[in-house]
Amino acid sequence: MKGIKSARQIRWRVLLGIASGWVSTPIIAAIISLVMLFILQNVFNQPVYQSVEYQLSQTVLNKLEQVGIPTEPLQDISDRTISGGVNFRDEVRARMTLDKEQEKQLLSLAQIHLIYIDPFQIKNLNTSYLNSDQIRAIGRLSGRTFFHRWQLAEALAEESESWQFQPPITRYKDDNTKLQQQLNYVGDRFHAPLRMVN
Numbered sequence: 001m002k003g004i005k006s007a008r009q010i011r012w013r014v015l016l017g018i019a020s021g022w023v024s025t026p027i028i029a030a031i032i033s034l035v036m037l038f039i040l041q042n043v044f045n046q047p048v049y050q051s052v053e054y055q056l057s058q059t060v061l062n063k064l065e066q067v068g069i070p071t072e073p074l075q076d077i078s079d080r081t082i083s084g085g086v087n088f089r090d091e092v093r094a095r096m097t098l099d100k101e102q103e104k105q106l107l108s109l110a111q112i113h114l115i116y117i118d119p120f121q122i123k124n125l126n127t128s129y130l131n132s133d134q135i136r137a138i139g140r141l142s143g144r145t146f147f148h149r150w151q152l153a154e155a156l157a158e159e160s161e162s163w164q165f166q167p168p169i170t171r172y173k174d175d176n177t178k179l180q181q182q183l184n185y186v187g188d189r190f191h192a193p194l195r196m197v198n
Helices: 012-042 058-066 072-077 085-093 100-110 132-139 149-159 170-189
Strands: 053-055 081-083
Touching: 053 100, 058 100, 081 085, 085 100, 100 149, 132 149, 149 170
Parallel strands: none
Antiparallel strands: 053 081
């Protein structure tokens, strides 16, 4: 029939080339990525992966009690450092049942995120993102170390009202969202490698 090509008219060599490209391109991309990661880590000494670690220290257990999460079932894994959120979550689930919100809160409180308020780095903070009162509050924490993001948030809230969250109602939703983003910025800006305390 007119318009229908026979098998003899199909360019098998071209078709084979296209198919081999589908197979070879991801493989080549993966090899290039591995080479680049190797160069970054071993030549430029840049970390390409950092495991997230969790610990139920006594400080964290006390905080969990304050927010209404029972800690008795977790005593046997207290002070253990557990790598990876899935591993930590599974350890918790093996000992107790929490709703999704409690589980999320527990993971957030137990996550280790070492923060050192380096006095030499305070001057490099983004003054268009943080106001002067917020920066002065950070300055008063100069030289202090925090193992968790929430500890930094509490310390800053004690130093200045500009670091305090508003009531969790719709009216203050945008303000609280911005404040959380600012806290994340400060926590990341002063994040220190865990080897400092290992």
